[in-house]
Every structure is written in structure tokens, then in C-alpha cells.
Amino acid sequence: MTAAEFLEARGKPHEARRISEVEAESAVGRVPEELRQFWMQHGVGYYANRNYWLCTPAHFEGFLRQILANVPELNADDLAAFGYSSLGAVNLWHKTGRHFTFSLDVALLMDLTSRSRTDPPPHDLEEIYRAAGVDMPENAVELFLEARSAPEDIWSILLAATSTDSYKAIYDDSGKALTPQLRRRFGELSQNEIYFRDRNAGENTADHYQKLNISEAVSCVPDEIYYSFAVEVGGQQQIVSQTIPADSVR
Incomplete structure (x- = not known):
């Protein structure tokens, strides 16, 4: 996917803020150049009814450098928000060119690329081809395994992240759509704000959230980092989880 295709599908960011020259320069080599040019031309703002906000690496840089400092085999400076x-x-x-996510409320770092690159071939591969109206080639498994190693596409990632429908499908523990409840309870989000869940809450319900500035939210991040990634063992995917105590990172 290209920036032009993303722009056609989602439009320009709303309430866009122009990025500074310092922000633009600091992003060189850290994100795909096409995204950096997009920021410079259109700024950073929101999509999906204020449920997703573009930002430059500078937005979380100091926090990530500190909190991820001792994650094994990972240099925090190689990651850019x-x-x-x-x-x-x-x-x-x-x-x-790998894709990670970091969830502030539970301090969960996930290597999503490792998961996609260790996915085993689906058992119903032939049915998938049949449903698509295509004859399954003899080397279908080899083609699947080859496709796993394709480079990540940041525009496809952003297209999914900015889908309004994806946020409608987030439910609380009672089965009710969560984000509309949060909007009614706390009001709409402005830039640099999120709905932050109380880490000590037993249930995932709207009354266990609060609206915080990013600076307030990062100060509430739990005392341990949970690092989740996938490895392939004997042709099967295994999820590995590591816990990193706070005294080793902060």
C-alpha cells in the first residue's frame, strides 16, 4: 500500500498539527521515508472518531528509551512510535521493518512481526483456495511460508489501526461496546489524551477508566514490562513471554 492509497481511503488527519523541523529530522531513518513525508505535508492528527492519533517518534521517545532499556536483544533507540x-x-x-505495539495500561510489549512470521500454514488451505475460486497450486504451502517473510507495510498497519469499525468491536466484560461508553462518561479526547484503565481493576468496565494526558499515563505504567514474542519450534508457533522487573528499567 502507498501513502496515496492510504490518503484516498482515510483522508487527511483531522485537527492536524504541523510537525517541527526538529521532529522531522529526528525521524530520518527511523520510520519509512514515505511516512515522514506524509507527516511533513499533512501533519499529525486523529482518525476513527478520535480513536487513533498519528504521532512522531519524539512523542514517546524519552519514555520508551527508559522503560525498554533492558528488554533482551532489543535496543529501545531502534523503535519509533x-x-x-x-x-x-x-x-x-x-x-x-518490524512492527511492535506497547500497551501503556499493562506495560505489554508485543513483537507482532514475530507472530506473523511464525504462523504455521492453515489446515484448511485447500478450502481457502476453493472459497476464492482458485485452484490450489502444488506448492501452496511453500508460497504461504514465503509470504510470511514479506516486509511489513506501515500503510496497511495504519489502515487497520484507523478503521472506525475496529473500535466498535472492543467490548467491556459485560459485552457492551467500550469506546462509546468512555466517550459519554469522559468526553471526547484531545491530542495527547487517552482513556487509561486502572491496572488494579478486576473488571474491564468503563468505570475503571479515566481520561489522562499522555504524560500522566506514562507515569502510571505498571512496575513490570511484559515482553511477548513468537518463535518457531518444529514447524509450530510458540509464544514466549518474559517479565522484566521495573528496577532493571527505571
Whole structure:
């Protein structure tokens, strides 16, 4: 996907803020150049009814450098924030073209690229081809495995993240749509604000959230980092989780 295709599908960011020359320069080599040019031309603002906000790497840089300092085999300076959701899920781009997310409320760092690149071939691969009206080639499994290693596409990531429908499908523990409740209870979000869930809350319901500035939210991040990534063992995907105590990162 290209920037032009994203722009055609989603339009320009709303309430866009022009980025400074310093912000633009600091993003060189840290995100795809096409995205940097998009920021310079259109600024950063919101999509999906204020549920997703574009941002430059500078927005979370100091916090990420500190909180992720001792994550094994990962240099925090290689990660750059490029957007965040109304619930505090920050999208991160690794300079090697990998996609991570960091959830502020639970301090969960997820390597999403490792998951897509270790997905086993689906058991119903032939049915998938049949449903598409296409004959399954003899090397269908090899084609699937080859496709897993395709580079991440930041515009496809943003297209999914800015989908209004995806936020309608987030439910609380009672089965009710969560984001409309939060909007009614706390009002609409402005730039640099999120709905932040109380980490000590037993249930995921609207009354356990509050509206916070990003600076307030990062100060409330839990005392441990949870790092989740996937590896392939014997042709099967295994999810690995590591816990990093706060005294090793802050």
C-alpha cells in the first residue's frame, strides 16, 4: 500500500498539527521515508472518531528509551512510535521493518512481526483456495511460508489501526461496546489524551477508566514490562513471554 492509497481511503488527519523541523529530522531513518513525508505535508492528527492519533517518534521517545532499556536483544533507540489508540496502544516501528505495539495500561510489549512470521500454514488451505475460486497450486504451502517473510507495510498497519469499525468491536466484560461508553462518561479526547484503565481493576468496565494526558499515563505504567514474542519450534508457533522487573528499567 502507498501513502496515496492510504490518503484516498482515510483522508487527511483531522485537527492536524504541523510537525517541527526538529521532529522531522529526528525521524530520518527511523520510520519509512514515505511516512515522514506524509507527516511533513499533512501533519499529525486523529482518525476513527478520535480513536487513533498519528504521532512522531519524539512523542514517546524519552519514555520508551527508559522503560525498554533492558528488554533482551532489543535496543529501545531502534523503535519509533508512529501512532497510538484511544486506549493507549502505541504502534512502534523497528528500524529493520518490524512492527511492535506497547500497551501503556499493562506495560505489554508485543513483537507482532514475530507472530506473523511464525504462523504455521492453515489446515484448511485447500478450502481457502476453493472459497476464492482458485485452484490450489502444488506448492501452496511453500508460497504461504514465503509470504510470511514479506516486509511489513506501515500503510496497511495504519489502515487497520484507523478503521472506525475496529473500535466498535472492543467490548467491556459485560459485552457492551467500550469506546462509546468512555466517550459519554469522559468526553471526547484531545491530542495527547487517552482513556487509561486502572491496572488494579478486576473488571474491564468503563468505570475503571479515566481520561489522562499522555504524560500522566506514562507515569502510571505498571512496575513490570511484559515482553511477548513468537518463535518457531518444529514447524509450530510458540509464544514466549518474559517479565522484566521495573528496577532493571527505571
